[in-house]
Amino acid sequence: MGEIVLKGVTKSFGAVSVIPPLDLTIANGEFVVFVGPSGCGKSTLLRLIAGLEDVSSGVIEIDGKDATAIPPAHRGLAMVFQSYALYPHMTVRNNIAFPLKMARLDKATIDRKVEAAAGVLNLTPYLDRRPGQLSGGQRQRVAIGRAIVREPAAFLFDEPLSNLDAALRVNMRIEISELHSSLATTMIYVTHDQVEAMTMADKIVVLNAGRIEQVGSPLELYSRPRNRFVAGFIGSPRMNFIDGTAAGEDGAATIGVRPEHLALSTTGGRWCGTVTVSEHLGSDTFVYVQADGVGTLVARAGGEFPVHHGDRVWLTPQPGKLHRFDAEGMAIAGTGQDRAGAAAAVGASNPRGSE
Amino acid sequence: MARAVSTRRKLVVTVVAWTVGLLIFFPILWTALTSFKTEAEAIASPPSFLAFDWTLANYAEVQSRSDYFRHFLNSVIISVGSTLIGLLVAVPAAWSMAFVPGRRTKDVLMWMLSTKMLPPVGVLIPIYLLFRDAGLLDSRIGLVIVLTLINLPIIVWMLFTYFREIPAEILEAARMDGADFKSEILHVLLPMAVPGIASTLLLNVILAWNEAFWTLNLSASQSAPLTAFIAGYSSPEGLFYAKLSAASTMAVAPILILGWFSQKQLVRGLTFGAVK
Numbered sequence: 001m002g003e004i005v006l007k008g009v010t011k012s013f014g015a016v017s018v019i020p021p022l023d024l025t026i027a028n029g030e031f032v033v034f035v036g037p038s039g040c041g042k043s044t045l046l047r048l049i050a051g052l053e054d055v056s057s058g059v060i061e062i063d064g065k066d067a068t069a070i071p072p073a074h075r076g077l078a079m080v081f082q083s084y085a086l087y088p089h090m091t092v093r094n095n096i097a098f099p100l101k102m103a104r105l106d107k108a109t110i111d112r113k114v115e116a117a118a119g120v121l122n123l124t125p126y127l128d129r130r131p132g133q134l135s136g137g138q139r140q141r142v143a144i145g146r147a148i149v150r151e152p153a154a155f156l157f158d159e160p161l162s163n164l165d166a167a168l169r170v171n172m173r174i175e176i177s178e179l180h181s182s183l184a185t186t187m188i189y190v191t192h193d194q195v196e197a198m199t200m201a202d203k204i205v206v207l208n209a210g211r212i213e214q215v216g217s218p219l220e221l222y223s224r225p226r227n228r229f230v231a232g233f234i235g236s237p238r239m240n241f242i243d244g245t246a247a248g249e250d251g252a253a254t255i256g257v258r259p260e261h262l263a264l265s266t267t268g269g270r271w272c273g274t275v276t277v278s279e280h281l282g283s284d285t286f287v288y289v290q291a292d293g294v295g296t297l298v299a300r301a302g303g304e305f306p307v308h309h310g311d312r313v314w315l316t317p318q319p320g321k322l323h324r325f326d327a328e329g330m331a332i333a334g335t336g337q338d339r340a341g342a343a344a345a346v347g348a349s350n351p352r353g354s355e
Numbered sequence: 356m357a358r359a360v361s362t363r364r365k366l367v368v369t370v371v372a373w374t375v376g377l378l379i380f381f382p383i384l385w386t387a388l389t390s391f392k393t394e395a396e397a398i399a400s401p402p403s404f405l406a407f408d409w410t411l412a413n414y415a416e417v418q419s420r421s422d423y424f425r426h427f428l429n430s431v432i433i434s435v436g437s438t439l440i441g442l443l444v445a446v447p448a449a450w451s452m453a454f455v456p457g458r459r460t461k462d463v464l465m466w467m468l469s470t471k472m473l474p475p476v477g478v479l480i481p482i483y484l485l486f487r488d489a490g491l492l493d494s495r496i497g498l499v500i501v502l503t504l505i506n507l508p509i510i511v512w513m514l515f516t517y518f519r520e521i522p523a524e525i526l527e528a529a530r531m532d533g534a535d536f537k538s539e540i541l542h543v544l545l546p547m548a549v550p551g552i553a554s555t556l557l558l559n560v561i562l563a564w565n566e567a568f569w570t571l572n573l574s575a576s577q578s579a580p581l582t583a584f585i586a587g588y589s590s591p592e593g594l595f596y597a598k599l600s601a602a603s604t605m606a607v608a609p610i611l612i613l614g615w616f617s618q619k620q621l622v623r624g625l626t627f628g629a630v631k
Binding site for chain 1: 532533
């Protein structure tokens with residue numbers, strides 16, 4: 001069990017409101033990722049759920065029970081911290097055993113559970129070492145071990161991979177996803193890395209200045225962002241935004257198109273421009289184009305696309321992949337296949353390279 | 356070239372350090388040497404440094420005239436007692452200031468320290484009268500109380516400094532792991548702060564051991580610690596330098612030995628946090 005419901009939760013530090021009234025339901029067994037830029041309140045929200053911060057108003061329910069006033073120790077949640085927060089004076093064994101000792105389990109049970117957790121996390125050879133003698137990845141695994149032995153109602157992860165190097169981060173990401181599949185326990189994961197959010201989450205909660213901008217599955221957020229903020233935050237490289245006349249042609253204040261949805265051509269298309277940088281990754285080519293009258297656009301071409309600095313190219317949004325936003329930055333409903341298709345057709349037939 | 360300069364600089368620094376060290380140590384050495392002289396040699400001019408008739412007579416005289424071990428015991432009880440009670444009060448105080456600071460925490464810390472700037476003689480009369488009315492004059496418990504209060508600001512400050520070096524996330528992790536306040540302090544905070552606590556304990560035992568103003572003014576015979584034992588040798592009959600030196604040497608010897616054995620711990624404690 002691990003359903004967590006936030007009802008009208010707010011948090012202020014003095015006169016500064018960090019979380020305006022917020023409602024959110026996290027279903028049992030879900031992997032939910034809170035994502036947003038630095039200072040958006042995602043870690044604060046996690047700490048409110050953990051009980052490490054008190055809510056200013058509102059209710060937090062865990063498994064149907066009001067947990068708002070329950071201290072962190074008794075909420076039945078386990079947390080993995082960014083800095084691992086291992087006890088440096090204890091061995092790995094004692095670190096993992098600590099929550100069990102606090103729960104006053106008998107020694108035989110503690111030993112059994114610690115051995116089992118160590119086995120799952122490949123920590124058995126390191127049980128008698130201290131955290132200072134471990135690598136970053138091993139330390140993070142100890143922190144996870146300490147969390148799983150509690151058999152919590154939900155796991156809370158606070159940017160757990162941000163202190164690891166890139167290669168290790170990918171491995172740990174997969175390990176945590178596998179852990180979620182095998183334990184089927186609710187997990188709430190805070191990150192500012194939208195790739196982590198996209199790859200791990202069942203449900204992503206995009207936060208901005210303490211407000212929830214959108215909640216949805218990764219692909220939902222990717223293909224139907226509710227506003228310009230979400231559109232810009234989800235996806236890498238970020239979505240291209242075009243204001244002004246070009247957007248007006250599509251009946252919007254701003255139009256957005258993802259780099260992977262811009263067709264590159266050396267012969268014709270909707271927008272013409274000059275290549276400023278081209279990044280050749282082998283699998284992909286990212287082309288940065290200073291498009292005439294539109295601004296800088298990034299396009300992704302699969303495989304190798306032979307253009308270089310100073311080349312003239314044409315860019316055309318793929319049909320149905322154009323996002324339209326009004327002056328407030330909200331997505332315009334029916335973002336359209338028809339409109340985008342029509343625009344593409346217009347662009348193709350009328351390249352305005354000379355503007 | 357660079358190496359030559361650094362070697363010369365090292366030499367200068369070493370010489371300066373040794374000079375300062377010897378200057379500081381000289382009075383103690385001189386006291387110890389004087390304690391082995393006769394009274395006549397002790398006041399001889401010019402004084403002899405090592406070439407005198409070494410004698411243990413002063414020590415025998417001092418022990419027969421005043422009971423060293425009773426004073427020693429009083430000193431131990433007063434210094435250790437006041438330090439332990441001080442730690443008991445200061446650990447939670449420093450915890451709250453380091454980990455749940457309020458808007459006025461800094462002011463509270465400064466205010467506590469400001470009490471150390473008050474000349475003790477300014478509050479001697481009120482405290483003396485309070486002690487008289489409470490029946491605490493010339494009692495060990497009275498001296499333990501007053502020395503606890505005198506040294507508490509230093510204990511809180513030192514512990515606060517050590518605790519602030521401990522990442523708050525580790526204590527939060529303990530809370531998430533089901534630790535209550537007592538377990539958090541006992542199983543996580545204190546073991547991590549052992550070096551800091553040890554040096555705080557040592558420094559405060561030394562401060563309390565050497566404290567003379569309150570121990571002299573509030574004790575007479577029953578609770579008199581070694582400071583009173585030394586003072587007993589500067590009497591209206593005149594100063595007996597050799598015996599006074601013997602008494603002083605006996606009084607400082609235990610704390611000197613303690614300091615010698617724990618110097619590593621003390622140095623580490625006093626520079627804790629200064630170098631990351």
